[in-house]
Amino acid sequence: MFAAIFIPDFALEAIVRAEPLLRERPMAVLEGAPPQERVIIANAKAQVAGAVVGLTKAEAEQARGVVLRARSREQEAAAHAALLDCAHAFSPRVEDAAADTVLLDIAGLERIFGTPQKIARDLSRKISEIGLETQLAVAANLETALHAARGFAGITVIPPGEEALRLDPLSVDVLAPAPEILQTLDSWGIRNLRALAQLPPIPLSERLGAEGLRLQKLARGEGSRPLVPTDPPLHFEEATELEHPLEMLEPLAFVLNRMLESLCARLQARALATNELQLGMELENGDAVFSRFHPESAKLTPGANQTAQVLRLAQKTALAQDDGHKNYLRSIRLPVPMLDAKVFLKLLQLDLEAHPPQAPIRKIFLQMEPARPRQSQTGLFLAASPEPERLELVLARIAGVVGEKNLGVAEILDTHRTDAFRIRRFAPVASSQLPVAGKNKTNSSSRASKLAMRRYRPPLRAHVLTHGGEPVRVSFLNVRGEVTACAGPWRTSGEWWSNDGWSRDEWDVAVQQKNGLALYRMYRDLASESWFVEARYD
Amino acid sequence: MDSAAVRATVEARLAPRFPNALRFQAPAPSEKVPTGVVEFDRLTGGVPRGAVTEFFSRPLDVFSPRPVVNSLGRSGFALKKEMDTAPLSSGCTSIMLSALAEATGTRQESCVLVDASDAFDPASAEAAGVDLARLLWVRCSGTKFSNLEQVLKATDLLLQAGGFGMVIVDLNDVPPSVARRVPLATWFRFRRAVENTNTALLVFEQEPYAKSCAGLAVCLEQSAVSIQPSAQPSHTRLLREMEIGAEVVRSSAERKAIMSARVNFKATA
Numbered sequence: 017m018f019a020a021i022f023i024p025d026f027a028l029e030a031i032v033r034a035e036p037l038l039r040e041r042p043m044a045v046l047e048g049a050p051p052q053e054r055v056i057i058a059n060a061k062a063q064v065a066g067a068v069v070g071l072t073k074a075e076a077e078q079a080r081g082v083v084l085r086a087r088s089r090e091q092e093a094a095a096h097a098a099l100l101d102c103a104h105a106f107s108p109r110v111e112d113a114a115a116d117t118v119l120l121d122i123a124g125l126e127r128i129f130g131t132p133q134k135i136a137r138d139l140s141r142k143i144s145e146i147g148l149e150t151q152l153a154v155a156a157n158l159e160t161a162l163h164a165a166r167g168f169a170g171i172t173v174i175p176p177g178e179e180a181l182r183l184d185p186l187s188v189d190v191l192a193p194a195p196e197i198l199q200t201l202d203s204w205g206i207r208n209l210r211a212l213a214q215l216p217p218i219p220l221s222e223r224l225g226a227e228g229l230r231l232q233k234l235a236r237g238e239g240s241r242p243l244v245p246t247d248p249p250l251h252f253e254e255a256t257e258l259e260h261p262l263e264m265l266e267p268l269a270f271v272l273n274r275m276l277e278s279l280c281a282r283l284q285a286r287a288l289a290t291n292e293l294q295l296g297m298e299l300e301n302g303d304a305v306f307s308r309f310h311p312e313s314a315k316l317t318p319g320a321n322q323t324a325q326v327l328r329l330a331q332k333t334a335l336a337q338d339d340g341h342k343n344y345l346r347s348i349r350l351p352v353p354m355l356d357a358k359v360f361l362k363l364l365q366l367d368l369e370a371h372p373p374q375a376p377i378r379k380i381f382l383q384m385e386p387a388r389p390r391q392s393q394t395g396l397f398l399a400a401s402p403e404p405e406r407l408e409l410v411l412a413r414i415a416g417v418v419g420e421k422n423l424g425v426a427e428i429l430d431t432h433r434t435d436a437f438r439i440r441r442f443a444p445v446a447s448s449q450l451p452v453a454g455k456n457k458t459n460s461s462s463r464a465s466k467l468a469m470r471r472y473r474p475p476l477r478a479h480v481l482t483h484g485g486e487p488v489r490v491s492f493l494n495v496r497g498e499v500t501a502c503a504g505p506w507r508t509s510g511e512w513w514s515n516d517g518w519s520r521d522e523w524d525v526a527v528q529q530k531n532g533l534a535l536y537r538m539y540r541d542l543a544s545e546s547w548f549v550e551a552r553y554d
Numbered sequence: 555m556d557s558a559a560v561r562a563t564v565e566a567r568l569a570p571r572f573p574n575a576l577r578f579q580a581p582a583p584s585e586k587v588p589t590g591v592v593e594f595d596r597l598t599g600g601v602p603r604g605a606v607t608e609f610f611s612r613p614l615d616v617f618s619p620r621p622v623v624n625s626l627g628r629s630g631f632a633l634k635k636e637m638d639t640a641p642l643s644s645g646c647t648s649i650m651l652s653a654l655a656e657a658t659g660t661r662q663e664s665c666v667l668v669d670a671s672d673a674f675d676p677a678s679a680e681a682a683g684v685d686l687a688r689l690l691w692v693r694c695s696g697t698k699f700s701n702l703e704q705v706l707k708a709t710d711l712l713l714q715a716g717g718f719g720m721v722i723v724d725l726n727d728v729p730p731s732v733a734r735r736v737p738l739a740t741w742f743r744f745r746r747a748v749e750n751t752n753t754a755l756l757v758f759e760q761e762p763y764a765k766s767c768a769g770l771a772v773c774l775e776q777s778a779v780s781i782q783p784s785a786q787p788s789h790t791r792l793l794r795e796m797e798i799g800a801e802v803v804r805s806s807a808e809r810k811a812i813m814s815a816r817v818n819f820k821a822t823a
Contacts, residue, residue: 401664402717410715414692417707422693426676426686437676442690444664444717466682467796468647470673470726495640501781524793532776535643535793551675553793554647554726 017122017132018158018243019139020165021103022151023095026116028057030095031085033147034256034274038083046073047087056087090255090381098146098282100248105285106139112246117165119158121243136171146281155179159239163209166190179237184210191234197224209235250286252279253383261300261376265368268377272364275382276357283384289353290384295364297344298379344373351443352404353387359405366412370420401444411442432510433518434550435471467553469537475548478538487538490527492549495534497527505540519543524553584769587661587720587754590652590683594800598770601653605769605806606745606755610762611644611726644774645798646726646758647678653720653756655683663719666690666712670705671727690718702732706740713747713755721748725759733763741767762803771804 023029027047032039042061046053053073067079076084096115103110106129109121122135129135132154143150153164156176160183164172167186174182186209188201200223206212212235220228233239254275262268272295283290348363390404402410415423424439478492487499504523511517520539527534535553540546565576586600601607650667657663665688667674672693680686692712694704702725709723725733741764748755757764762771778797 402715406715407717410711413711414708417699417711418692418694418704422672422695424691425689426674426679426691428676428680428686435675435677439691439693445662445685445687466648466651466678467645467793468651468678468682469675470647471675473672493640503781526779526781529640529642532642532644533779534640535779535796552641553643553796554641554645 018161019120019122019154020161021118022165023116025057027087029148030091033095034091043083045087094254101282101285102142109245111243133173157239160237163190183237250386255381257379261378263376273361276360279384280357288386289355289389291350291353291387292385293348294383295346296381297377299375352390469551470554471551475550478547478549480547499525500528501526590656601754602769603752603754608762608768608771609758651679651682657720658685658688659683664688665720666718668692668708668723670694670701670725720754723757730761769806773801775799
């Protein structure tokens with residue numbers, strides 16, 4: 017058994033998928049270079065209002081209440097990819113027949129998804145969830161399913177043996193014959209498949225040749241074309257071209273939310289998650305920027321999803337980051353694969369608040385890198401760790417408060433320089449082993465407390481009185497006192513070959529205060545002959 | 555009918571329908587986790603999960619009211635006015651690292667350090683046995699907000715997120731005159747946020763700020779310092795060890811605060 021999915025008025029449906037509120041309104045799609053744009057598709061309400069196919073934009077604007085939208089190749093590509101994902105969620109054998117047509121082999125799926133009727137219903141529901149209205153047909157042969165999908169509205173299930181009977185009322189147009197053959201058939205008065213199927217084969221062959229016989233076979237539901245499965249690359253991207261440039265971040269959230277939900281639905285259909293989000297934006301007056309700077313700009317395919325191509329190329333050469341005024345690219349890497357549109361939206365919002373685009377937004381491009389979903393084995397006795405989705409949000413929020421560089425895990429660098437570390441991203445580490453009863457006690461008793469240091473960053477300049485080379489009195493900030501004991505100097509130096517080298521004498525000093533002793537690590541910088549307080553023992 | 559009778563009637567009618575609502579439920583004793591300082595853990599049993607624990611370094615009597623007689627001959631009480639002084643070496647950070655080493659190393663929990671003054675020394679922590687990969691370090695360096703604002707915002711978010719075994723707020727270098735401005739409501743919010751969770755919230759500070767919100771309050775002070783004689787080789791390692799005294803001044807686990815419980819322990823260099 018085969019199923020055929022057909023999306024009528026695909027260019028219009030792709031736009032409605034991006035703006036669902038337009039579904040209830042009269043709407044027409046325009047194509048062509050200004051000022052010669054013409055209506056190529058109009059829905060029923062628009063046709064009633066007077067906006068019919070072929071009108072110029074100026075004429076279509078006369079029709080009252082009709083929403084006019086330019087054809088969007090990006091949205092069509094995204095809708096087509098979403099359609100393929102829906103099909104792949106049901107069957108591994110899927111043929112990408114056309115932008116608006118997808119065929120799939122559903123033979124043998126009864127034990128998983130149920131009867132062909134149920135598969136057709138579920139498939140239709142799945143497609144309507146991604147925002148497309150579909151015509152769907154199931155039949156024993158591929159071409160019958162395809163023609164039934166193109167000819168009948170809603171869901172059509174044709175039992176084996178009834179192909180010819182069910183196809184009878186369809187117009188000859190569904191077979192997509194060559195114009196001259198169509199004209200000939202029309203002149204004979206053959207307008208539906210029943211009439212074509214009943215023509216005597218030999219005279220038909222004499223007049224229309226092999227093509228005539230092929231069309232007759234199709235009209236009788238006797239097609240025998242095999243399915244040619246395609247395995248499209250796993251690109252999960254959505255693009256939206258805005259009618260008016262967006263200047264505020266708040267309305268942008270609505271657009272992003274819709275795009276994220278679409279992408280998450282597509283990933284879910286493929287049983288995948290994502291570990292990286294890429295948000296690209298084309299800002300106002302940014303159209304020529306890429307092509308002017310980038311030598312590979314000639315490789316762009318005109319038309320289909322050009323923004324995505326631009327950003328992909330720009331990403332390769334790290335051009336877009338420097339080009340903040342024209343193209344905008346942000347990338348959010350996730351520590352673990354996730355699939356939660358709300359979390360993604362919040363992360364993008366926080367990132368946009370921290371790094372707002374510098375000009376009004378004209379086009380938005382969103383891409384998710386597919387990854388296998390996170391699999392974790394939890395255990396009753398393992399140490400608790402924060403939930404990754406929640407943790408990501410919290411870290412993003414805290415980064416907005418303290419700064420991205422001030423948040424993470426300290427990693428000590430392999431150098432003799434004191435206080436040398438770098439901050440890397442925090443990700444919960446899985447417990448390697450179960451806590452063993454009594455282990456705590458053993459460790460606690462065996463480990464003596466280590467005296468710790470507290471750093472002053474940057475080190476504090478100090479006034480030091482010395483006697484015989486040893487510090488005897490120290491004053492810095494609100495600390496003033498006699499040095500009751502000291503040890504040093506401990507001379508260290510390093511990286512003399514760079515501008516960042518150091519050479520100093522370190523001292524540990526005990527300074528008598530009113531309530532007790534305070535113990536400090538100090539040093540004398542040999543280059544500037546100045547004293548600094550580096551840390552306090554605590 | 556007086557109010558007591560009305561109440562008794564209402565309770566009698568509601569008792570069969572909502573038996574648990576009108577019954578006194580004693581709070582379950584909170585689990586305690588060791589800090590790694592054996593003497594301290596023996597005294598207190600460790601720090602409680604689901605509660606705020608305060609470690610502070612100043613003796614309380616600095617803030618106790620003292621009797622005064624004014625120029626008109628009237629007697630009363632006045633608080634000592636203390637200038638913000640530099641914190642001493644009291645052992646707060648040593649205990650903090652010891653507790654972190656226990657949590658991240660032994661129990662393999664994810665922990666957070668909210669560092670108000672960017673004073674955390676990763677090298678000391680590693681030497682103390684802290685697994686740095688499990689420690690989220692939030693450095694509050696006061697760019698957009700003040701340090702204290704950053705600390706409070708970050709702590710709030712982290713406690714709400716949950717899942718951390720230990721959240722440490724280090725206010726040791728924040729002058730008391732600044733930290734005292736934190737409203738008590740903030741500490742109540744923190745207490746409520748950690749209640750019934752597995753998170754132990756530890757606050758290291760110069761004075762006790764959380765007051766009654768703290769489940770355990772411990773005063774730390776330097777008891778003795780053993781310093782290496784200067785005749786020894788001129789290595790900068792001056793300290794041999796420091797003896798730290800810990801006094802439990804508040805414990806919600808006990809019916810009465812253990813005002814006199816005290817323990818000394820040593821931190822070696």
